[in-house]
Amino acid sequence: MARNPLKDQLAVVGIGSTPYGRDLQRSHLSLGLEAAIAAIRDAGIDKNEIDGICGSGMTPLAQGGSGFLSLQGALGIDEITWGKNSWLGSCFVYAAETVFSGLSDMCLVVQTYVRDPGMSRSAHADPFRRNLTKFGDIGGDIGGSDFAKRWVHSGEPYAGWMRRYMHDYGVNKDAFAYLAVNSRSHGARNPAAVMQQPITLDDYHASRQIWEPMQMLDMDVPVDCAEAFVITTAERARDMTDKPVLIHAMSLGGTRVGEFYENSLPWTENAFWVTLKGLWARSELKLDDIDLFFPYDGYTIDGVGVTEAAGYCKPGECGDFFKDNWDEARQVLRLNGKCEVMTHGGGLGMGRAGGANYFSEAVRQMRGQEGARQIARVPEAALIAIGSFFHDPCAVVLRT
């Protein structure tokens, strides 16, 4: 076991989400502020109790975004003792660790996503969206005319990995297809989801090839949205609510691949395996205890990687595992007879939030607040794993 001094010492006490839409015609900051206000109100605190902010993106001084500087100013929060920007899975972990360290007692995380011009042809045609990239917050040179640098922060290698995975393990696309159908089935039951139409396995296979063999329905849906959370100490959380959602264990994960993704390590050595190994070395709750599972679905190959790295099945066996754990009547996954997967529709069904909507869904389900979508037996433990094969992965176990 690795050390886990933060076990059950931290809690998520506020969550806030904006509507999701394909074209909300709003700035990052506007979306971020709506989610932030909702999360602070959900926590039932005064805004000036917030003393740490984790904003969106990778560049502290990015203009026009929802970085911590802009958020603090716009929200009128007088003083913070910790500020940082981040994204994907790492944002949640950074905020939690700063509360644990004492640099902040009440930390706000705000994550905004917009349908950016690199993600779709129609978005590319919108001059405001195109202009965003000039001040883009990933930053730096992503290749220019040098084709050899094309896979620095690129989704295309995931397409290469889909083929390599099928080749190395002698499998078909079943694993990817089940994940896609699962998310869309759940999305169709979630009024907030952008994709309201469920799909069939046949629809999945018939969808357009984008980066062959990756198809349209393997890719999360670019939307305009924001999510926000408030994280504080478990002690404080118990003053605020009877049944706080606690952070039981978490891990980040990095490998020596670096920023050129063609230098990928073998399948079972990518960052998800490092992250999940780090998590299980710290968590007293184990896979059998998990009632709710959120495997990152930026691309379906991510979700397959997370499922295998989490230990649900052996590498290469995810397709068979999903087939054996498929609820035909509901067209969703139900793992080992108890664990529901991506109950809000995830990135493939609800919309792309870099995984941030997994936390809000998990917390609402664990509070028993999902109304018509509430899982009958209120889940007590959730596993969330978000990120890239190459950067910013996290794995988190939440419990009540």
Next chain:
Amino acid sequence: MRNYGPIDDFTVIELYSDVQVNRDNVEYYRGLAERKLLINRCGDCGTWIYPHRPICPECWSWNIKAEEVSGLGSVFMWTTLMQQRSPSAPHEPVPVAAVDFAEQKGLRYLSRIVNCRPEDIYHDMPVQLTWIEIGNLEWPAFEPISDSGRGGTR
């Protein structure tokens, strides 16, 4: 074929103005301008280093020199881009491959596959370096090594 000959740093930066040329990778771009594919290599332990960085990850030597590679390798993984982001981009499928160089296990370079139909590409397919002209510059690309051991048409 174009041959720029030995060229100075200013010219390299000008030729590749939309790429972040720095002191760690300038020899690579100077090499491209001279139609040579150069990869950084440790002068002490011989490890090839890519992407171009100023130290050796194995022995931490700073004695790094760019060296020409054989141009022989095999396809580690690939995808065929069926859609470019910009609607004004050409519509033909573009095969993109991560090529494992023969020089060192895991020494891998991203490039186009040319002189080969996308459906004929396969994992571990032997390939060799060739050059293609794009935007008035010559860039590396890879083509299948034919059964006779020689390359495709040039």
